[in-house]
Amino acid sequence: MVWIPQIADLVDRIGAADLADALRDPASATVPVALDDPEAGRISGVAVLAAWLEVQDTWRAEHKVDIEEVATTIGARRAVGEWIVHLEGPDGERAGVPVAVAVDPASKLPVRIHHSRWPLLGRHVVRRPMLEPDPAVHASDVVGAYTAALDAGDTAAVVAAFGPDGSFRGPSEETYRHAGPEELTELYDALFAAGGGIPLKLCTVTEDGTRSAFEYICDRWGDADLPPQPGLAVCTRGGDGLILSARMYDDVEGPVE
Incomplete structure (x- = not known):
């Protein structure tokens, strides 16, 4: 349950202004928008997205969240942003959650959030895949x-x-x-x-x-x-x-x- 508002800025950097605007204000969306979060799963539709983002605003305030940028990778088709979300846990101790987000405007799932639940829950949580493996894809x-x-x-x-x-x-x-x-x-x-x-x-x-x-x-x-x-x-x-x-x-x- 970690939404990073800077994701919209990352979307802007790859020229997908309509998607960026939809992430900032779902009510004004002119393009379909969907994202996948490790806790909430698949989120799509204006009303659902708007409600979820509002909950996220409250959650960040309650946990005194600070967001540290790590790196940004911008390719020809998509971008990947990395952050560490520093937050206050239930015991008052500060914890850090590394988060990466793949932004892929051409995809049916244009925002894919990746992070472990371990820093938040003290355990792993099995998550369903968001994409299919592509045999044509190779690391260089x-x-x-x-x-x-x-x-x-x-x-x-x-x-x-x-x-x-x-x-x-x-x-x-x-x-x-x-x-x-x-x-x-x-x-x-x-x-x-x-x-x-x-x-x-x-x-x-x-x-x-x-x-x-x-x-x-x-x-x-x-x-x-x-x-x-x-x-x-x-x-x-x-x-x-x-x-x-x-x-x-x-x-x-x-x-x-």
């Missing part, structure tokens, strides 16, 4: 090597895709960041301990030359079949062409954590 260069190494469960190949200062952040906040070859090796050895790799079925890839953002379906982890679940990852390349940072946004609960 080092990002393609990284996803292939994930599929194969090859720790050495995964770590080789990262630069010497490369880091990985999972779908929780910065306390779950792993940096450098030693920490990355320990992380991926643990993730692959379930008997194999983590194949990701790609749905979209958005490239801007520096960052590669890809939406995916995960339905297998090692030897375990999982309910098909959606996610989004963003890899940033460093000056050496290797991965400087990788950030994941999903709620996949695998056989290991």
Whole structure:
């Protein structure tokens, strides 16, 4: 349940002014608008969207929300925005929820919100996929090597895709960041301990030359079949062409954590 008002600004940046206006004021919508949220699910229709956005305004105020921008990836067809939503939990402690949003004006589902429920609930929640895998979609260069190494469960190949200062952040906040070859090796050895790799079925890839953002379906982890679940990852390349940072946004609960 995390709506970020800056999403409308991101929509404006890719020239979809009608969609941006509809997100700011659903009553004035001149184009169909639909979005998918990890808690609420599919939201469409002027009245439903307007009511949901009003609830979101109240929720942000009650939880003293501050929104930190992380990065924006703008490609030829879509854009991906990343933020960390800092909020006050029920115990009064501040928490951070990493959120990524894919904005895809040509899609029947033009706004797709990705984040884990773990920082909010202390548990994962299985979520239905928003897109179908597309066999024609492939990640390029080092990002393609990284996803292939994930599929194969090859720790050495995964770590080789990262630069010497490369880091990985999972779908929780910065306390779950792993940096450098030693920490990355320990992380991926643990993730692959379930008997194999983590194949990701790609749905979209958005490239801007520096960052590669890809939406995916995960339905297998090692030897375990999982309910098909959606996610989004963003890899940033460093000056050496290797991965400087990788950030994941999903709620996949695998056989290991």
